[in-house]
Every structure is written in C-alpha cells, then in structure tokens.
Amino acid sequence: SRREQKGISDLRAIPWVFAWTQSRLILPGWYGVGSGLERACAEFGLSSVREHASSWRFLSTLLGDVEVVLAKADLDIAARYAKLAGEVGEALFPTIREEFLRTQEMILTIRDETDLLIGEPVLRRAIRLRNPYVDPMSFAQLDLLERWRASEREDDELLQALFLTIRGIARGLQGSA
Numbered sequence: 783s784r785r786e787q788k789g790i791s792d793l794r795a796i797p798w799v800f801a802w803t804q805s806r807l808i809l810p811g812w813y814g815v816g817s818g819l820e821r822a823c824a825e826f827g828l829s830s831v832r833e834h835a836s837s838w839r840f841l842s843t844l845l846g847d848v849e850v851v852l853a854k855a856d857l858d859i860a861a862r863y864a865k866l867a868g869e870v871g872e873a874l875f876p877t878i879r880e881e882f883l884r885t886q887e888m889i890l891t892i893r894d895e896t897d898l899l900i901g902e903p904v905l906r907r908a909i910r911l912r913n914p915y916v917d918p919m920s921f922a923q924l925d926l927l928e929r930w931r932a933s934e935r936e937d938d939e940l941l942q943a944l945f946l947t948i949r950g951i952a953r954g955l956q957g958s959a
Contacts, residue, residue, distance in 0.1 A: 799811075805864075806855060806863070811851030812885045816886070817881065831892055849889050853898040853906065861879070866931075920947075922947050923947035927944065
C-alpha cells in the first residue's frame with residue numbers, strides 16, 4: 783500500500799535512490815561529499831585529512847563507498863537524462879557535474895591516486911566489462927522515455943519496453959530490480 787505523495791518531503795529513500803541509479807548519476811551516494819572534503823582540507827589541511835582517512839575506519843570506508851559509486855556513475859549518460867527533464871534538468875546539471883568532479887578530485891587527492899578503484903582491480907574490471915552491456919539499455923531507455931512521453935503516456939508497448947530497461951539497468955548496475 784503506497785501513500786499519496788504530494789511533495790519532495792514525501793519521497794521515500796529507496797525509490798529516490800533507485801531513480802538516481804537509473805539515470806546513471808547515483809547522486810545520493812556522493813553529492814556534497816566533495817564540498818565537505820574540500821572544506822575539511824581547507825580547515826584542517828590535506829595531510830590531516832589523509833591521516834584520518836587511513837587511520838579512521840569509518841572515514842576510510844565512507845571514502846571507499848563513495849569511490850565505488852563514482853566509478854559506477856556515468857556523467858555523459860546522466861547528461862542525456864538531464865536533457866529529458868527540460869529546462870530544470872539543464873539548469874541543475876552543471877551544478878551536479880561540478881560537484882561530481884569535485885568529489886572525484888577530492889577522493890583521488892586524499893587517497894593519493896590517479897584514477898578511481900586503483901586499489902580494487904577486480905571491481906574496477908567488473909564495472910568496465912559490464913558497461914558495454916548496460917550503456918545500450920540506458921540509451922534505449924532514454925529513447926523509450928522520450929517516445930512514451932510523446933505518446934502522452936498512452937502506449938502500453940512502450941511502457942512495457944521501459945519496464946524491461948528499468949530491470950536491465952538495475953541488474954546490470956547491481957541495484958534492486
């Protein structure tokens with residue numbers, strides 16, 4: 783039994799995260815982390831943040847989790863979804879992109895790495911190998927969404943095809959389906 787949703791305060795966490803995962807942005811997993819780390823480095827110094835990142839298990843795990851989410855995200859595909867949102871998406875996406883890049887830069891700087899998941903070669907390879915299968919589903923979903931909206935949401939065949947892409951992307955990205 784789903785309750786009626788009237789505003790952003792009514793959003794539930796699982797559908798919210800699921801939607802951001804479908805768009806290949808996975809925003810709830812990293813947004814704001816880069817700004818927070820940048821501020822921590824400015825206030826306490828990079829060496830202090832690096833020391834805490836290596837000695838404090840919580841921070842180390844948090845940075846690792848954010849790194850995985852960043853590696854799974856795809857800004858180019860996410861930009862296409864933002865265009866589907868019209869003026870709002872196109873207005874917000876540059877800010878989102880900027881924070882994504884800031885977060886990635888801060889994670890790499892603090893971990894003293896040149897690329898994401900250097901210390902996790904198996905996971906890095908798994909993401910690299912699955913993207914050629916997930917990417918076409920994202921492109922198909924974008925096309926289907928555009929066509930379904932153009933049909934004024936009346937085309938059941940397009941809707942069923944959309945559901946298939948939702949399940950495929952979720953499974954491909956190892957999210958819930």
